[in-house]
Amino acid sequence: DTVFVLNGPNINMLGLREPDIYGHDTLDDIASRLEDQAQALGIAIDMRQSNHEGHIVDWLQEANAVGARAVILNAAAFTHTSVAIHDAIKAIAVPVIEVHLSNPHKRESFRHVSLVGQAAKGTIAGFGALSYALALDAAAKL
Numbered sequence: 001d002t003v004f005v006l007n008g009p010n011i012n013m014l015g016l017r018e019p020d021i022y023g024h025d026t027l028d029d030i031a032s033r034l035e036d037q038a039q040a041l042g043i044a045i046d047m048r049q050s051n052h053e054g055h056i057v058d059w060l061q062e063a064n065a066v067g068a069r070a071v072i073l074n075a076a077a078f079t080h081t082s083v084a085i086h087d088a089i090k091a092i093a094v095p096v097i098e099v100h101l102s103n104p105h106k107r108e109s110f111r112h113v114s115l116v117g118q119a120a121k122g123t124i125a126g127f128g129a130l131s132y133a134l135a136l137d138a139a140a141k142l
């Protein structure tokens, strides 16, 4: 009973990257809190990050092949551009929960379209690191 937590480009820079927008937590900080939360929920998480679009596609297909309970996906900048990730979400049976630290709708207009959100089950955005925790709660209840 595993939830994949997939992160796209520049999410490895969390903590250093525009902290006024993304906060001071590193991806490792978020991962260790999610691990504790997952343990309390009685589920496992498999957390990954890549700067490469194809890795996200491969991992979505892998989540489906192993019968993951859900995917929590912060596709980062690929959110706004990737037809390949949109198609991969549509191709799999596993529910995908889109997450963002920031609220893209409050930001530049190029962030207002989400190709991920147009294929995902639902979206949680704007709560900083808490967006991931809310998504994990949702995944546990699916």
Ligand code: DQA
Residues within 6 Å of the ligand: 009, 010, 011, 074, 075, 076, 077, 078, 079, 099, 100, 101, 102, 103, 104, 111
């Ligand atoms: C982000 C929002 C995206 O627009 C941006 O490209 C990111 C991070 C977020 O978590 O707020 O890299 O996905």
